[in-house]
Amino acid sequence: MSFKINKYFYGDIPEEKAGSSNYETKPDVANWPLWEVFIRSKQGLDHKHAGSLHAADATMAIENARDVYTRRQEGISIWVVESKQIHASNPDEAESFFDPAEDKVYRHPTFYNLPDAVKHM
Amino acid sequence: MNYVLFMADTNLILAQRNAEWCGHGPVLEQDIAITNITLDLLGQARNFYQYAASLINQSARQPIEATEDSLANLRTEREFKNLLLCELPNGDWAQSILKLFFFSAYTQLLYTQLQHSKYDRIAAIAQKSLKETNYLLRWSSEWVIRLGDGTEESNQRIKNALTYLWPFTGEMFVAADFEDEIDLKGIKDKWQQKIHAVLSEATLAVPDMQMLMQSGGKQGIHTEHLGYILAEMQYLQRTYPGAEW
Numbered sequence: 001m002s003f004k005i006n007k008y009f010y011g012d013i014p015e016e017k018a019g020s021s022n023y024e025t026k027p028d029v030a031n032w033p034l035w036e037v038f039i040r041s042k043q044g045l046d047h048k049h050a051g052s053l054h055a056a057d058a059t060m061a062i063e064n065a066r067d068v069y070t071r072r073q074e075g076i077s078i079w080v081v082e083s084k085q086i087h088a089s090n091p092d093e094a095e096s097f098f099d100p101a102e103d104k105v106y107r108h109p110t111f112y113n114l115p116d117a118v119k120h121m
Numbered sequence: 122m123n124y125v126l127f128m129a130d131t132n133l134i135l136a137q138r139n140a141e142w143c144g145h146g147p148v149l150e151q152d153i154a155i156t157n158i159t160l161d162l163l164g165q166a167r168n169f170y171q172y173a174a175s176l177i178n179q180s181a182r183q184p185i186e187a188t189e190d191s192l193a194n195l196r197t198e199r200e201f202k203n204l205l206l207c208e209l210p211n212g213d214w215a216q217s218i219l220k221l222f223f224f225s226a227y228t229q230l231l232y233t234q235l236q237h238s239k240y241d242r243i244a245a246i247a248q249k250s251l252k253e254t255n256y257l258l259r260w261s262s263e264w265v266i267r268l269g270d271g272t273e274e275s276n277q278r279i280k281n282a283l284t285y286l287w288p289f290t291g292e293m294f295v296a297a298d299f300e301d302e303i304d305l306k307g308i309k310d311k312w313q314q315k316i317h318a319v320l321s322e323a324t325l326a327v328p329d330m331q332m333l334m335q336s337g338g339k340q341g342i343h344t345e346h347l348g349y350i351l352a353e354m355q356y357l358q359r360t361y362p363g364a365e366w
Binding site: 032053054055056059063064067 | 157260263267
């Protein structure tokens with residue numbers, strides 16, 4: 001049995017294998033594209049990434065998400081998006097992407113004196 | 122009373138059959154989906170059994186107090202009133218799906234009616250079950266369409282399932298003497314419309330509605346399959362009476 005495992009960083013789905021998952025164990029499962037699932041836990045909050053799953057189409061993906069990720073009342077709304085539609089930053093470039101922000105503390109709004117009248121900040 | 126038991130048995134036996142898929146689903150996601158459905162059905166069965174037990178105990182002719190467990194685990198094959206459709210083997214995925222589709226198209230209409238039952242408790246159970254059934258119908262309809270309008274093999278498999286299961290659908294609409302409160306004729310018409318719509322979308326031919334149909338489940342006359350289900354399901358309570366975990 002051919003058994004191929006490629007390790008990718010989270011969300012880093014390779015584009016040349018459009019839609020397929022990054023592991024192959026059974027061909028019929030590999031034929032179903034991978035979907036990312038976002039769940040809104042309650043009204044007023046935003047949708048949060050919950051995980052991923054396989055499904056043949058968007059309808060099935062939403063139903064699968066309902067069965068896999070909202071069994072314990074985790075949500076009131078579901079979004080799904082095919083994983084191949086998500087473009088991710090390259091982990092190899094993480095240093096040049098994110099490290100420059102490290103020494104720029106002045107970007108945090110912590111240098112203002114808040115008047116006493118302002119509450120809940 | 123008999124009607125409540127009929128609903129309880131029907132849901133329980135189908136849940137037991139469905140549960141056989143647990144750990145064997147074609148893909149992980151569908152394994153979880155069908156197990157969720159099983160739990161919905163089992164929950165509905167429990168509600169009906171609890172109600173049946175309270176009715177039996179009220180009648181006070183019973184020397185031993187009835188419970189939901191005793192009704193499920195200590196009755197014999199001839200006492201079970203479930204639909205024959207529910208006890209049929211799972212076969213392949215197509216057969217199991219089609220069974221759930223026929224069943225949920227029927228229970229959806231049934232619960233819609235029972236919501237207005239003159240018995241408050243039945244109305245309440247129906248109201249709760251209807252939400253679950255709506256989802257089951259949606260889920261199974263989409264699968265029937267997907268399989269029928271899918272590959273050559275999936276189409277052949279659902280056709281086989283259709284041939285096998287169809288003669289068992291008629292029983293749903295033949296009223297037993299305990300079903301006098303239900304408008305089965307109205308349900309039958311709407312059921313046929315629904316089946317027709319989904320099967321057409323699935324590119325499947327609708328079988329003959331006038332065909333000679335199997336019956337007997339409501340009267341306790343079952344296929345050979347029910348005995349095996351009960352043997353497996355009731356084994357523990359019969360071997361170790363009152364066992365708990």
